[in-house]
Amino acid sequence: MSQGNLDTLLKSIKYFDKFSMGAQKVVKLAGEEAQRLQRSTVGSEHLLLGLLREGKSNAARVLQVLGVTLERVRKAVEDAQETEENTAQAEITFSADGSMALEMAMKVAESQFLPPGSAGQLFGSLSASEDEAKKILQDGKLPQRWEALGVTLEDVRKALAEAKGRQVEIPFDQGSPANTPTEEDARRRHPLFRVDIRKLLLGVLRVPESHGVKILQGLDVPLKDIRTLLLLLDLGTLPISYGEYAQRFTLPARKAWRLAHEEARRMQDTYVRSDHLLLGLMAEGNGVAATMLAEMGVGLEKMREQVTPGHEMSDWSMPSEIKLQPFLKDIIELASNEARRLYHPAIGTGHLLLVLLQEHEDQSLEADVLRWLGVDLDKLRAGLRSALKASVSEEVGSEVEEEGIYAGNASIASIEKDLGSRELDKTILATYQFKPEVWEVLVYARITAQNLVQRVGPEHLLINLARKPDGPLRTVFQELGIDYAKARAALEKRSGRGTEAGTVVQRQSALCQACLLLAVDEAERRGGRGAPITNEHVLLGLLREEQGFIAKLLGDLGTSVEVVRTKLVSAL
Known part of the structure; x- marks a missing residue:
């Protein structure tokens, strides 16, 4: 198959201009894989190979975490199909399941539209x-x-x-x-329609009889786990693979953080946004991020011209009014994950910039700013990874903190303290074999607690177990007449909403951590050491607290710890 044939193949895809740059790259790589195998058609198995060759997206990360590697899938594809002869120059087309996978990806993209008559809702x-x-x-x-x-x-x-x-x-x-x-x-054809890499993977999964799905099943990969982990990466900041957790910032990163606040102050913005952080990383001047940006020809003043103030005005006579953009809170945790993935002892400017550039497939405001400045984003990312892997280190910051710059929960000191507390959360998840369904409950529990301005506790786990129960849990909750809406209403009635500003890093309470360890104990009692922990085990762990808040909450829902435990054990 020649390059001309490959170009013809890509042009044959209707609405291909509505695919993100990353998704277009995946489809092109799929065509190259078919070419390498001397195939005249591109199927869902080749799309799977294209996803793995792209390697940087959340979809690729999920596959890699579940043990789906490029080498394993290539071997499975080669074993499953005989090489066609003399087809290298033949016209290339999509196979039936390849075409269906692309169609399903577009169906997934269509699902983002609100139904007619939804005016005023979003x-x-x-x-x-x-x-x-x-x-x-x-x-x-x-x-x-x-x-x-x-x-x-x-x-x-x-x-x-x-x-x-x-x-x-x-x-x-x-x-x-x-x-x-x-x-x-x-x-x-609508401006809101977009097919990204995540939707391509979901499109493949939506064709159950396709070669791609059969290969995944042959590798013993649970398709439900792929969907769950994709959701976790979209909604949360928990790492989906083992890795420790960086708790400290380097001196350049601390300086960049301070300068980001000053940029927000200069623009009289109510929130410190991710584009303020980009300016802070550039203004810092000496760290990995500033060095790489300077090598790409970026200047601070030109960057400032591209970053405009937000919509709201603020009276900066009260520094405590500063708040963090919610997205920026996640950036901090994701940068911590990135630092420890590379075995670095602290969060540096390079980790922060790399995470900013990894989000949303180059659709972020920061990516737009850098593109306007003529930066090749792929080249910048490659340079950052090279510098970080070469252990280009920055001096770790001390605990000395400038006063009067930040809101109480937005200072470096408070963030580092919260990251230390979060260490145990991630250690528990890394040490024991929690199923993805449990991780999903934890992510939603964190969101619920954040909305209620509370620390994540056992009660947030309980109500989110009722969000989308499956198997024995569904049976138990249906028999008891418990659903998510009722459970959340009972929680809000009993505990109300918090009054203090939420922390930057949303932590689990010590009691919540204890309940997770009790869930481990429940799993190992029934399945032996190393047994996987499911949502049923989490509920059993919560029920070990017989006289506390969980018991009171269940009472408000018209049942008791003993009744729920009896029904659950019977259903297992």
């Missing part, structure tokens, strides 16, 4: 500089993408007036008729 926003907004009004013509989203010139005029010299944010209703198309072609 809003997005478009950003523009004041000059850009003024030019649009002067020309009397909206960008095509904005028009397709239902934005009007009056919306731009109103947003410009409210911006008062700051960044212009134009809201649009994701549930409006313009954004809830009913025809397939209209949905797939």
Whole structure:
């Protein structure tokens, strides 16, 4: 198969321009794998190989964690099909299951649209500089993408007036008729439609009789675990493979953190955002991140021109008003995971920048800023990884902390303290064989606790066990008439909401950690040492607290510890 044939193959995919750059790369790599195997068709098995060759996405990481390597899949593909003769120059097409996998990936992408009649339920926003907004009004013509989203010139005029010299944010209703198309072609041409690498993998999984799925099953990979781990990477910050957890920041990283706050202050922003952190990493000047950015020709002043203030104003006479953008909180934890994955003792500027660039397949604000500055993102990522693997280290910071700059829970000292507490959470998960279903409950428990401004406790585990119960748990909860909505309402009625600002790193309470260890004990009692821990074991662990909050919460739900335990043991 020649390069010309490969190009023809890619052009044959309808709506291929709506695939992300990463997804397009995966499909191209799939074609190359078919070429290497002298096949005239590209199937779901080749898409699987393309995903593994891409290697950097969350989809690839999930497959690797579950033991699905490029070498193993290549061997399985070679064993399953005989090499065709004299097809290297033949016209290349997609096989039936390859075409179906792509179709299913697009179906997954379509599922993001709200149903018709959802107006007012969910809003997005478009950003523009004041000059850009003024030019649009002067020309009397909206960008095509904005028009397709239902934005009007009056919306731009109103947003410009409210911006008062700051960044212009134009809201649009994701549930409006313009954004809830009913025809397939209209949905797939819509600006909100996008097929990324994650959706490609889910598309393969949605074709149960495909060669790709059969290969995964032949490698003893539970398909449910793939979906669960993909969800965990989207929603949480727990590492999905073994690794210790960095608790400290290097001196350059501490300086960059301080400078990020100062950038937010300079712009009079209410929140410290990830683009402020990007500016802080550049302004720091000497760390791995600043060095790599300088080598790519990036200058601080040019970068500042691309980072505009947020929409809200703030009175900076009170430094304690500063808050962290929720996404930035996750960046901190993910950078910690990255540091320890590389066996580095502390979080450096290189880890922070690498994580910023890994998110959302180059669709983030930080990626946009760097692209506008002419940076080759793939080259920058490669340079960062090379520098980090070469153990280019930065001096570890001390516990000395500048006062008066941060909110109480946004300082380096408070973050490092919280990261230390989180160490035990991750050690427990790394030491024992918790099933992905348990990790999913932990991620949702963390989100619930965060929404209620509480530390993660056994009660948050309990109500999220009722979120999507399966197997024996479903039987027990159905018999007792317990569901997630009832359990959460009972929790809020009994405990209310927290009043203090949530911590940057959402920690589990000591009691929650104890319950996880009790779940381990329940699993090993029944299955022997090293037995996998399921959600049923977690519930049994929670029920060992016979007189505490769990017992009271179950009482509010019309049952008791003893009744739930009896029914669960009977169902196992």
